[in-house]
Amino acid sequence: MSEKDKQEKKGLSRRQFLTYALGGTGAFMAATIAAPLVPFTIDPLTRSSGGNFVDSGLKEADVKEDFPKLVEFKVFRKDGWIEENVKQRAWVIKDKSGEILAFSPACTHLGCAVSGTLDASGNPKPANDGQWWFHCPCHGGRYDVYGVHDPSTPPQRPLDTYAVKVEGGKIMLGSLGKRKA
Amino acid sequence: MLKKTYDWIDERLNITPIWRDVADHDVPAHVNPANKMSAFVYCFGGLTFLIIITQILSGMFLAMYYVPDVVNAYRSVQYITDEVLLGSIVRGMHFWGASLVIIMMFLHMLRVFFTGSYKAPREMNWVVGVLIFLVVMGFGFTGYLLPWDQKAYWATAVGAQIAESLPFLGVYVKKLLIGGDILGALTLTRFFAIHVFFLPAALLGLLGLHFIMIRKQGIAGPL
Numbered sequence: 001m002s003e004k005d006k007q008e009k010k011g012l013s014r015r016q017f018l019t020y021a022l023g024g025t026g027a028f029m030a031a032t033i034a035a036p037l038v039p040f041t042i043d044p045l046t047r048s049s050g051g052n053f054v055d056s057g058l059k060e061a062d063v064k065e066d067f068p069k070l071v072e073f074k075v076f077r078k079d080g081w082i083e084e085n086v087k088q089r090a091w092v093i094k095d096k097s098g099e100i101l102a103f104s105p106a107c108t109h110l111g112c113a114v115s116g117t118l119d120a121s122g123n124p125k126p127a128n129d130g131q132w133w134f135h136c137p138c139h140g141g142r143y144d145v146y147g148v149h150d151p152s153t154p155p156q157r158p159l160d161t162y163a164v165k166v167e168g169g170k171i172m173l174g175s176l177g178k179r180k181a
Numbered sequence: 182m183l184k185k186t187y188d189w190i191d192e193r194l195n196i197t198p199i200w201r202d203v204a205d206h207d208v209p210a211h212v213n214p215a216n217k218m219s220a221f222v223y224c225f226g227g228l229t230f231l232i233i234i235t236q237i238l239s240g241m242f243l244a245m246y247y248v249p250d251v252v253n254a255y256r257s258v259q260y261i262t263d264e265v266l267l268g269s270i271v272r273g274m275h276f277w278g279a280s281l282v283i284i285m286m287f288l289h290m291l292r293v294f295f296t297g298s299y300k301a302p303r304e305m306n307w308v309v310g311v312l313i314f315l316v317v318m319g320f321g322f323t324g325y326l327l328p329w330d331q332k333a334y335w336a337t338a339v340g341a342q343i344a345e346s347l348p349f350l351g352v353y354v355k356k357l358l359i360g361g362d363i364l365g366a367l368t369l370t371r372f373f374a375i376h377v378f379f380l381p382a383a384l385l386g387l388l389g390l391h392f393i394m395i396r397k398q399g400i401a402g403p404l
Contacts, residue, residue, distance in 0.1 A: 033235055036267040036270040036274065037238065037242050039267045040242055040270075041242060043268075046266060080246070080260055081257050
């Protein structure tokens with residue numbers, strides 16, 4: 001029997017044992033320090049935003065069926081330790097089935113604000129080409145009055161919509177959701 | 182797997198001698214607590230270093246949420262303490278660790294003093310140790326202001342007043358220290374920069390010197 005075989009028979013060598021003991025202690029100490037630091041860092045993952053409905057300031061009766069109406073409303077936002085009411089915009093229209101749609105003005109391509117087709121005094125007027133009513137200034141994205149995109153332009157899905165709830169004739173807007181292409 | 186990765190790197194860069202040189206050194210019998218329990222006093226230096234490491238780590242993480250600004254500093258600290266997941270623990274690490282560094286460093290200094298380890302040929306390392314002491318005091322002074330609460334504000338006000346009492350130069354020293362005539366926005370950013378950039382750089386440099394010297398000269402002999 002060679003010297004090497006003898007060592008293997010004994011199983012764990014002293015050197016191996018000490019390496020494991022030292023490594024294990026070191027790992028335990030490192031884990032003790034890391035344990036609070038990791039949750040501390042991933043805290044943002046535990047937070048969700050919004051979900052509450054806010055009054056858009058628009059009456060249900062004022063929503064038109066021909067063109068979207070622009071509303072500005074305030075949403076309470078908690079940004080870390082900064083809590084404030086931030087201004088948000090939505091384009092609101094009633095579709096053919098009578099359902100109220102409220103679009104976010106953010107283009108679904110890269111997020112620029114789209115503008116509607118308005119006359120000099122700011123009132124909605126028919127689309128210049130008879131179909132595409134919203135235009136994005138950044139890359140030429142365009143949408144019809146229901147926020148449905150022109151697939152030949154960069155955006156590949158319709159404008160995002162706010163959840164809509166009608167309470168006592170008032171239009172309440174909730175969280176933003178995506179619509180299918 | 183781990184061993185294979187190590188071997189692969191070692192084959193190319195021959196890193197074993199590097200860490201061997203750092204890690205392999207004799208621990209004299211008189212400093213080994215396994216021989217005589219009272220030798221634990223020789224651990225204080227290493228413990229100070231360990232706590233400094235946790236201070237650096239917890240500080241790095243706190244900086245993810247803290248803002249050195251008079252309007253937001255207090256609120257960001259409040260946010261860390263009350264809202265961030267385990268924020269009070271991480272802030273607690275930094276808070277209690279700060280005192281612990283001072284305590285450990287002081288015990289280490291007492292051990293070096295009472296074992297006469299500062300004597301020739303190790304005087305230079307004592308001097309570097311004193312510089313580290315001053316840098317750590319700087320950490321304490323600047324860090325105390327950062328929560329921007331009443332305790333922070335008035336402690337710094339007193340500290341600045343003490344600096345002002347320096348003969349002839351006092352007025353200028355104070356102005357330079359707090360970055361103006363009043364204790365305010367400029368003081369906070371100044372103390373923050375000193376606390377997280379200047380002092381850590383100085384501390385790491387001095388610690389490097391401290392460790393190189395002790396390795397070069399070895400641990401002082403038994404009493």
